[in-house]
Amino acid sequence: MVATLKDVAIKAGVSTSAVSRTFTDGASVSDKMRRKVEKAAADLGYSPNFLARSLTTRRTKLIGLVSNNFHNPIFLQVFDLFTKGLQDRGLRPLLVNLSSETDPEHSVQMLNQYSVDGVVVASSTLPPAFSKAFRDKRIPVVNTFGRYSSSPEVHVVGIDNAEAGRMAAQTLVARGYKNVAFLGGPEAATSTQDRLKGFLEGLSQHPDITVSHSFATEYSFQAGRSEMLRLTESDLAEAYFCGDDVLSIGVLSAIKDAGLKVPGDIGVIGFNDMEMSSWENIALTTIHQPIKQIINSSVELMTAMLDEPDRYPEARLFPCRIIERETLRPPL
Amino acid sequence: MVATLKDVAIKAGVSTSAVSRTFTDGASVSDKMRRKVEKAAADLGYSPNFLARSLTTRRTKLIGLVSNNFHNPIFLQVFDLFTKGLQDRGLRPLLVNLSSETDPEHSVQMLNQYSVDGVVVASSTLPPAFSKAFRDKRIPVVNTFGRYSSSPEVHVVGIDNAEAGRMAAQTLVARGYKNVAFLGGPEAATSTQDRLKGFLEGLSQHPDITVSHSFATEYSFQAGRSEMLRLTESDLAEAYFCGDDVLSIGVLSAIKDAGLKVPGDIGVIGFNDMEMSSWENIALTTIHQPIKQIINSSVELMTAMLDEPDRYPEARLFPCRIIERETLRPPL
DNA sequence: GGATTTTTTGCAACCGGTTGCAAAAGAAAA
DNA sequence: TTTTCTTTTGCAACCGGTTGCAAAAAATCC
Numbered sequence: 014m015v016a017t018l019k020d021v022a023i024k025a026g027v028s029t030s031a032v033s034r035t036f037t038d039g040a041s042v043s044d045k046m047r048r049k050v051e052k053a054a055a056d057l058g059y060s061p062n063f064l065a066r067s068l069t070t071r072r073t074k075l076i077g078l079v080s081n082n083f084h085n086p087i088f089l090q091v092f093d094l095f096t097k098g099l100q101d102r103g104l105r106p107l108l109v110n111l112s113s114e115t116d117p118e119h120s121v122q123m124l125n126q127y128s129v130d131g132v133v134v135a136s137s138t139l140p141p142a143f144s145k146a147f148r149d150k151r152i153p154v155v156n157t158f159g160r161y162s163s164s165p166e167v168h169v170v171g172i173d174n175a176e177a178g179r180m181a182a183q184t185l186v187a188r189g190y191k192n193v194a195f196l197g198g199p200e201a202a203t204s205t206q207d208r209l210k211g212f213l214e215g216l217s218q219h220p221d222i223t224v225s226h227s228f229a230t231e232y233s234f235q236a237g238r239s240e241m242l243r244l245t246e247s248d249l250a251e252a253y254f255c256g257d258d259v260l261s262i263g264v265l266s267a268i269k270d271a272g273l274k275v276p277g278d279i280g281v282i283g284f285n286d287m288e289m290s291s292w293e294n295i296a297l298t299t300i301h302q303p304i305k306q307i308i309n310s311s312v313e314l315m316t317a318m319l320d321e322p323d324r325y326p327e328a329r330l331f332p333c334r335i336i337e338r339e340t341l342r343p344p345l
Numbered sequence: 346m347v348a349t350l351k352d353v354a355i356k357a358g359v360s361t362s363a364v365s366r367t368f369t370d371g372a373s374v375s376d377k378m379r380r381k382v383e384k385a386a387a388d389l390g391y392s393p394n395f396l397a398r399s400l401t402t403r404r405t406k407l408i409g410l411v412s413n414n415f416h417n418p419i420f421l422q423v424f425d426l427f428t429k430g431l432q433d434r435g436l437r438p439l440l441v442n443l444s445s446e447t448d449p450e451h452s453v454q455m456l457n458q459y460s461v462d463g464v465v466v467a468s469s470t471l472p473p474a475f476s477k478a479f480r481d482k483r484i485p486v487v488n489t490f491g492r493y494s495s496s497p498e499v500h501v502v503g504i505d506n507a508e509a510g511r512m513a514a515q516t517l518v519a520r521g522y523k524n525v526a527f528l529g530g531p532e533a534a535t536s537t538q539d540r541l542k543g544f545l546e547g548l549s550q551h552p553d554i555t556v557s558h559s560f561a562t563e564y565s566f567q568a569g570r571s572e573m574l575r576l577t578e579s580d581l582a583e584a585y586f587c588g589d590d591v592l593s594i595g596v597l598s599a600i601k602d603a604g605l606k607v608p609g610d611i612g613v614i615g616f617n618d619m620e621m622s623s624w625e626n627i628a629l630t631t632i633h634q635p636i637k638q639i640i641n642s643s644v645e646l647m648t649a650m651l652d653e654p655d656r657y658p659e660a661r662l663f664p665c666r667i668i669e670r671e672t673l674r675p676p677l
Numbered sequence: 678g679g680a681t682t683t684t685t686t687g688c689a690a691c692c693g694g695t696t697g698c699a700a701a702a703g704a705a706a707a
Numbered sequence: 708t709t710t711t712c713t714t715t716t717g718c719a720a721c722c723g724g725t726t727g728c729a730a731a732a733a734a735t736c737c
Binding site: 017018019029030032033034036037062064065066067068069 | 693703
């Protein structure tokens, strides 16, 4: 059906090696030969089969892109940037949705069977053991949005969540809030734990400030909203640091329902700075997570690992910054 | 490094064919043989290489998932559903982001080089010629969200956009609006053209109703917002049918800025019913597009085509329905 | 127990490419 | 022109599997 190397070789009246060489860059072929082969290939509409090639070259240019977060709008941007970044380098993302795959071990095996050149694990909620499983099979892996550790077992690219928590604390202090709270995502997520830890640390030098915390069941609008509705029943803090922007928007909606004004009655600071947060009718003050840099760096690291698989694991952390909008009162 | 078929054969003291057969279902192997091989395979941690296998079986179980829409939140759900649906059937999505790939023809070739078993084109804005390019290479293709045609050249799954436009028109008529408008997405998108066409058709029997239309530059918040800001400078209609929910939210924001009330001063009806539209602080009245059914049906159709590649092209259309929320005044 | 049928197994060719090596061709030097 | 060095080319083995075919083994029949 579709033309193969051999067809081209016959048509051009040369050996298969010659054809192969004209399609592998860096191989030695004379100009005359190249022209002959390219003519025949064009006539037959031939282009080399990557999979067959991978058998000998041991390179598929396939990269597993694994995530379990297909609900947070920020991940659409993540997929956009990853696919673009990989494509620009001639790599191809094989997407794995871990929220349906029952057994993570199964994904590891499957990606192995497809001989992926590397794997990007884009998740802040998957256990480190998952990423490590790839490393054990000697498949280059980078855990984007992974947990920072001073002695990482796999490459991690992301932010220092504890530092982000401290930043939120300092911001609220600077605005003169005396009664603040953390409204986190699921308690089990390490990202939430770390942000809380940093938040509490940042406030520990301020004994005059009251601090409390609670958790939403997941990083979603409804979870944030219902947790905040619950809180409005009891006593409220003056300002809330939310574990995530989507959560924050749910919180804002609950506050509005309670007849309170933001930032007049109550302050809210989010986390992530997803696109929607900048929309004029939301205008959420938030901590910007530098997604673009994180992902570009992840892709860069991945390509570097393809050439040097035993590269020593490193953690690449990017600083966050406050994005001032309209849900926090101005600094004193 | 990693165990191959031959390693297992040697270890088990049998032929390579025997090993191959124990790993292909439907092949004839005695129980005794199977046990011997499985033991050896387990000891060596062997699992067959899909890519090598695909060379002879001519099946990779790879499905190209092509899209050019990585900005509309609805597509996160699209990716979620597609990846789940494909995975559940043992298929693997190879994601292609067409917004970065300069030349679509290049994607066609690339997916061909990876010997994908099929391609899903998830886009309402790509020209039909794109999907057709796969068909010409005899690669099964379904164009999800594609344009309905009575004689489709490729399989199309989605909605009848003209019908949706009519539905919007009828809804506005029923609410007694006398001056209505369509605020579409990019004029070049066939989805926008069809919705407008249906909208105008639906209003053609009502000569007492004034109708106008204009287009946003893309399906995005800012595009909707700035188009609406422009409109507020001139004369406004009583109600707007927007080409998309994201657009609608931009429109709502512009209306708020102009100091007008929804639905008191002005009505808005969106399209898609993305999750965010149901959020209490948005509460957008909109036309629900049955994404879940569309995607499940697309996946189903794709699997059917894998068994029957020359299946006659069909169009599968799903009905939309109005979701009543708070941006349109109640029926008369 | 022997003949016949059915099932299981291995051989060897093949899927579509790449690549080390040695021979052939071409270019440069003498 | 001959010799030497460099570049180009083809041969054949290989990457990791599958599969048609015929021989071997097992099961069934008489």
